[in-house]
Amino acid sequence: MRLALGLEYQGSLFWGWQRQLNKPTIQAALEESLSRVADESITTVCAGRTDAGVHAVGQVVHFDTEKNRTLYAWLMGANTYLPNVISVKWVSPVDDDFHARYSAVSRSYKYVIHNVPRHSALSFQRATWCRYPLDEKRMHIAAQYLLGEQDFSSFRSSECESHTPMRCVQSISVQRQNEFVILEITANAFLHHMVRNIAGVLLRVGANHQSVEWVKDVLLARDRRTAAETAAPAGLYLFEVSYPKPYVFPTSARILFI
Numbered sequence: 001m002r003l004a005l006g007l008e009y010q011g012s013l014f015w016g017w018q019r020q021l022n023k024p025t026i027q028a029a030l031e032e033s034l035s036r037v038a039d040e041s042i043t044t045v046c047a048g049r050t051d052a053g054v055h056a057v058g059q060v061v062h063f064d065t066e067k068n069r070t071l072y073a074w075l076m077g078a079n080t081y082l083p084n085v086i087s088v089k090w091v092s093p094v095d096d097d098f099h100a101r102y103s104a105v106s107r108s109y110k111y112v113i114h115n116v117p118r119h120s121a122l123s124f125q126r127a128t129w130c131r132y133p134l135d136e137k138r139m140h141i142a143a144q145y146l147l148g149e150q151d152f153s154s155f156r157s158s159e160c161e162s163h164t165p166m167r168c169v170q171s172i173s174v175q176r177q178n179e180f181v182i183l184e185i186t187a188n189a190f191l192h193h194m195v196r197n198i199a200g201v202l203l204r205v206g207a208n209h210q211s212v213e214w215v216k217d218v219l220l221a222r223d224r225r226t227a228a229e230t231a232a233p234a235g236l237y238l239f240e241v242s243y244p245k246p247y248v249f250p251t252s253a254r255i256l257f258i
Helices: 025-039 071-081 136-146 196-207 214-222
Strands: 003-009 044-048 055-063 088-096 106-114 148-151 166-177 180-187 238-240
Touching: 003 025, 003 071, 025 044, 025 055, 025 071, 025 088, 044 106, 055 180, 071 088, 106 196, 136 180, 136 196, 136 214, 180 196, 196 214, 196 238
Parallel strands: 055 238
Antiparallel strands: 003 055, 003 088, 044 055, 106 180, 106 238, 148 166, 166 180
């Protein structure tokens, strides 16, 4: 039997999703909790392997098991054994053709910037702090150069293992909500550090350190050295993963503090 589940987590205390030797990870914590519920070893597959310090509101995971448990038992049992900064939001049966990663048709991220002169204790490690004023309208206009299927070599990390730098950005926007500037981006898939590298470039534009057109120049250069520094992980959230029918899952909740 294959089950899918929705997961949210505050990633500050973890070395990312993927299991690592002698380091706390989301995958290790989740598999340990599910294994205790199942009384057998459980291996999980996620839709997007988030990095150290990155959060999720709408991560999707699947796993296989021969144990007969109710969906309620899986949900409540897993949450009983998980740390408070990780929460299973729903559990759903799926057919064997479903794959959390390969069945996904798009992924959506939000990058949250707390744009205030002095840092906030409450948004620490949950948003990236930017002390200087940002022009979110300039950032939004510049971001539109990234729409469509393009070569994102300038926005991939040196550790990226993807065989191709081509990705299709379906939508991208930058908006202000009071003290917060929020980058939202949806694509078929993402390269390693792609969203954080895009955020780093747009921060330069928003601070008037670079022109709006500079984003296009960076993209066409296909060279990571032409871009800005990688933005901090604290502001990044895997927000939602979309699948084709019949895989319709509960939608993600909003980020609580914005």
